Amino acid sequence: MIMYGKKVMDHFMNPRNVGDIKDADGIGEVGNPVCGDMMTFYIKVKDNKLDDVKFKTFGCGAAIAVSSMVSEMAKGKTLDEALKISNKSVAEELGGLPKNKLHCSNLGADALHKAIENYQEKQKNKK
Numbered sequence: 001m002i003m004y005g006k007k008v009m010d011h012f013m014n015p016r017n018v019g020d021i022k023d024a025d026g027i028g029e030v031g032n033p034v035c036g037d038m039m040t041f042y043i044k045v046k047d048n049k050l051d052d053v054k055f056k057t058f059g060c061g062a063a064i065a066v067s068s069m070v071s072e073m074a075k076g077k078t079l080d081e082a083l084k085i086s087n088k089s090v091a092e093e094l095g096g097l098p099k100n101k102l103h104c105s106n107l108g109a110d111a112l113h114k115a116i117e118n119y120q121e122k123q124k125n126k127k
Contacts, residue, residue, distance in 0.1 A: 004061065005095040011065035016072050019054045026122070028114025030107050037063040037104060039111040041071070045119055050074050050082055055111070062101035066108035069094050079116055085109050 004012070024042040031038040037059030044052035053074045057067040069090055074082045087105040091097045097105060 003098070004065075007069075007093075007095040008062065008065045008097065011068040011094065012061040015057075015064050015068035017054050017068065017075070018056065020056060021052060021054050024054075024115075026115040026117075026119030028111045028116070028118055030111045030114060032103060032107060035060065035063075035103065037107055039063065039067055039107050041067075041111040041115040043074075043112075043115045043119060045079065049076060049078050053112070059107075060101070060104065062097055062104040063107065065094060066090055066097075066104045067111075070108035070112050074112055079120070083113055083116055085112060 021042040021044055025045045026043045027040065029040045037057070039055060039057045039059070042054045043050055053071040055067040055071050057064050070085060073085050073090065073093060087102065087109050090105040090108055091102060
């Protein structure tokens with residue numbers, strides 16, 4: 001039996017920011033075929049800040065908790081600050097994850113970073 005901390009359980013049972021953004025400025029999708037976790041992050045950018053962050057995650061409790069935590073950590077941050085969110089900082093913010101679930105925290109940060117890169121790519125193409 002895997003033991004999760006209170007914060008992980010809270011974010012798993014009551015995930016924040018679930019859903020998608022219809023006219024998202026950036027979308028990032030990652031998956032780990034080994035464990036079957038799939039995450040998609042949607043971002044809305046205003047004045048170089050993450051105005052809104054939503055996610056859809058198919059996966060284990062840790063993957064859902066991580067997605068929820070990443071979305072909370074990213075909201076209101078500048079793009080540069082959000083790109084600094086790491087798997088380590090997500091796991092720390094959640095009060096730790098079991099070793100065999102640490103890959104889930106990689107996925108959350110990666111999906112967010114991909115959404116930001118997607119947004120930045122779209123901005124370059126506009127110019």
